[in-house]
Amino acid sequence: MRQQHWDAAFTEYVVAKGPWLRKVAFLLCQDWHRADDLVQNSIIKLYVQWPQAAKIENLDGYTRKIVVNAFLSEQRSPWWRRVVLWHEQAEPGSGSVPVPDPDASLDLADALAAIPPRQRATIVLRYYCDLSVDETALVLACSTGTVKSQTARGLEALRRAMEVNTATP
Amino acid sequence: MTIGEEELHDAIEELAARPGPPTTMDAPNAIVRGRRIVRRRRFALAATTVAAGGTAVVLAFAVLSTHGTNAHGGKVQQPASSALPHPPGPGSDPLTLSGTFGWLPANAANAGYSLHDSQIQAVARGSSSIGGTKPMIWLTIYPKGTTPALDKFADGATQLRVDAPDVNGRTAYWMTGSAGDPTNGGDTYLRWQSADGQWGELHGYYLATPSVTTEMLRVAAGVDFAPHSVPLPLWISGLPSSTVTSEADLDRPSLSGTSPWDLQLIMTVGGASVDVSVTPAAAAPHSTPPQQVCKTASGLTACVIVDAGAGLPSTLSGGAAEILRHVNLLGPDPANWTTAVLQK
Numbered sequence: 416m417r418q419q420h421w422d423a424a425f426t427e428y429v430v431a432k433g434p435w436l437r438k439v440a441f442l443l444c445q446d447w448h449r450a451d452d453l454v455q456n457s458i459i460k461l462y463v464q465w466p467q468a469a470k471i472e473n474l475d476g477y478t479r480k481i482v483v484n485a486f487l488s489e490q491r492s493p494w495w496r497r498v499v500l501w502h503e504q505a506e507p508g509s510g511s512v513p514v515p516d517p518d519a520s521l522d523l524a525d526a527l528a529a530i531p532p533r534q535r536a537t538i539v540l541r542y543y544c545d546l547s548v549d550e551t552a553l554v555l556a557c558s559t560g561t562v563k564s565q566t567a568r569g570l571e572a573l574r575r576a577m578e579v580n581t582a583t584p
Numbered sequence: 585m586t587i588g589e590e591e592l593h594d595a596i597e598e599l600a601a602r603p604g605p606p607t608t609m610d611a612p613n614a615i616v617r618g619r620r621i622v623r624r625r626r627f628a629l630a631a632t633t634v635a636a637g638g639t640a641v642v643l644a645f646a647v648l649s650t651h652g653t654n655a656h657g658g659k660v661q662q663p664a665s666s667a668l669p670h671p672p673g674p675g676s677d678p679l680t681l682s683g684t685f686g687w688l689p690a691n692a693a694n695a696g697y698s699l700h701d702s703q704i705q706a707v708a709r710g711s712s713s714i715g716g717t718k719p720m721i722w723l724t725i726y727p728k729g730t731t732p733a734l735d736k737f738a739d740g741a742t743q744l745r746v747d748a749p750d751v752n753g754r755t756a757y758w759m760t761g762s763a764g765d766p767t768n769g770g771d772t773y774l775r776w777q778s779a780d781g782q783w784g785e786l787h788g789y790y791l792a793t794p795s796v797t798t799e800m801l802r803v804a805a806g807v808d809f810a811p812h813s814v815p816l817p818l819w820i821s822g823l824p825s826s827t828v829t830s831e832a833d834l835d836r837p838s839l840s841g842t843s844p845w846d847l848q849l850i851m852t853v854g855g856a857s858v859d860v861s862v863t864p865a866a867a868a869p870h871s872t873p874p875q876q877v878c879k880t881a882s883g884l885t886a887c888v889i890v891d892a893g894a895g896l897p898s899t900l901s902g903g904a905a906e907i908l909r910h911v912n913l914l915g916p917d918p919a920n921w922t923t924a925v926l927q928k
Contacts, residue, residue: 419769419770419771419789419790422615425611425614425615426611426612426615429609429611429614430611433607433609433611434607437604437607437609438600438601439600441600441604442596442599442600447604447605448605448608450604451607451608451609454607454609455608455609455610455613455614458609458611458614459614459617459618459621460618461614461618462614462615462617462618462619463618463621463622465618466737466740467740523595523596523598523599524599527599538592538596539596542589542592542593542596543593543596543597543600570589570592573592
């Protein structure tokens with residue numbers, strides 16, 4: 416039962432890794448609904464590649480790369496395909512499940528949202544996913560020099576944004 | 585507040601740990617959509633071998649030529665109820681297939697339809713799931729003159745032809761990765777020819793029956809290779825004649841399983857993308873994206889979302905709200921649905 420085996424293995428993988436992928440996506444876009452759509456679109460792409468992807472040694476890294484690329488390409492495309500997904504799913508718990516006040520991390524979320532997407536992706540990969548400069552360069556398909564400069568600019572922009580946030584009454 | 589690299593690391597961890605609303609990630613939905621993509625790619629490959637010198641045909645969903653008939657000369661289905669808004673004239677149906685199901689097994693008896701990249705397929709799905717998976721049978725009708733080729737499955741296995749019993753007296757074969765297993769491990773493909781030589785293909789999985797091959801052959805024998813326009817629960821006026829439907833899905837039940845059916849049309853109107861969805865009102869999502877406009881009438885909810893609205897023709901400068909005004913809903917009873925969907 417080859418197909419069933421694939422589907423079962425795929426389902427097991429995305430159920431296990433879904434929460435982590437969602438966090439990565441949320442850090443990239445600062446919106447839970449959009450993060451869900453990014454992850455959903457990404458796992459569709461993962462499924463299409465599953466027969467090959469399942470054999471990859473670093474499947475987590477491969478899947479994370481799909482999410483990051485989906486986020487970056489979304490920035491380039493005016494047509495957010497997420498609207499398609501919105502139609503398909505009633506949002507479980509929408510309006511009924513309270514979202515805790517982000518409080519301590521609110522200013523960081525705002526600051527991340529304020530910096531350019533590619534710098535944001537670099538920051539998330541370096542400081543949340545703990546990737547090295549070389550690994551980040553592989554994910555973003557750019558040079559290590561670009562990663563270093565994007566990191567420096569991203570950090571600087573982040574600091575500026577957080578200073579502005581803090582200074583704003 | 586300024587932040588060092590160590591603090592940033594901790595703050596990002598803290599932000600990522602922040603609880604969010606329940607996730608809407610849906611693995612079964614991803615499998616269904618992923619299979620559609622895989623199937624489209626395979627279809628594109630298979631259709632490259634053309635016996636009669638033609639090319640892969642774009643299945644027709646042209647504008648109707650005469651009042652009361654569709655592009656293939658068939659009768660347009662009009663709403664039976666006088667209380668519903670009748671389409672005022674001829675129109676086209678984006679879901680016009682080159683064939684449709686006849687007999688279906690009881691565990692996969694809900695026929696839905698899908699148009700993607702000019703390829704239209706019918707899909708029979710089960711309502712009940714076995715271990716979280718619903719039985720599905722996909723029907724593809726290859727364009728006349730096209731002989732589908734054998735290639736490779738997604739995992740790289742070579743597709744082999746294994747002769748099957750004739751279907752209605754015409755050639756049929758299983759497409760499998762293992763010559764000794766015509767069911768291909770439960771991911772079963774059957775190709776056969778119609779009386780006039782046109783090729784059809786069934787792809788069934790999760791059928792959970794001890795006689796998969798018998799059922800697939802029976803489904804194939806019942807397929808009608810005649811053009812078939814699928815009645816839909818709406819008609820839309822005011823769109824320019826250049827409107828192209830790039831995607832259309834009538835899913836029964838909805839992929840999310842929360843509704844007996846839902847419909848989605850994605851059209852290119854001028855330079856804009858227009859997404860129209862229809863669902864029974866009781867199953868409509870409570871929350872919608874901010875750029876989406878919705879209305880409920882005759883027991884159905886329709887929503888419209890427009891991207892790149894600046895590309896809309898001047899007659900639709902009101903954007904999504906204006907397009908929604910042109911959407912007429914025909915209620916939940918399929919007897920009242922129409923094939924004159926896109927009005928001239």
